[in-house]
Amino acid sequence: MSRKVIQAYLDEIEQLLLNCSxxxxxxxxxxxxxxxxxxxxIKIRFALKYLLAVSEAFVIVDNQIIYSAFQVGEVHKQSLKPVCKSYFTSEF
Incomplete structure (x- = not known):
């Protein structure tokens, strides 16, 4: 069952990315x-200006996704200065 939860989540993310304009x-x-x-x-370029990078690690507990680590970074095309925020949980 856990593998189906992972696959459903990844399919949902992929569909959301396909629908982004x-x-x-x-x-x-x-x-x-x-x-x-x-x-x-995931790395997404928005309107050829901004880059959003998202990295996440997750586990399945009771058929629900629990994030054990999550990192978001963004880079503005003109300044090329990255901004990065990391979030970690201590549960795993």
Whole structure:
């Protein structure tokens, strides 16, 4: 069941990315580590100006996704100065 939850989540993310307008997905990679753990990394370019990078690690607990680590970074095209925020939980 956990693998189906992971696959449904990844399918939903992929569909959301396909429905975004004025964006270009530079990277979309997933690694399913076990039947209950996975990593996702996405880089999205918005209107050829901004880059949003999202990395997340998650586990399945009671058929729900629980994030164990989450990182968001953004880069403005003109300044090229990255802004990065990381979020970690201590549960796992």
């Amino acid at each position: 004025n964006t270009y997905v530079e990277e979309y990679s997933t690694v399913i580590l076990t039947t209950q753990r996975a990593n996702l990394r």
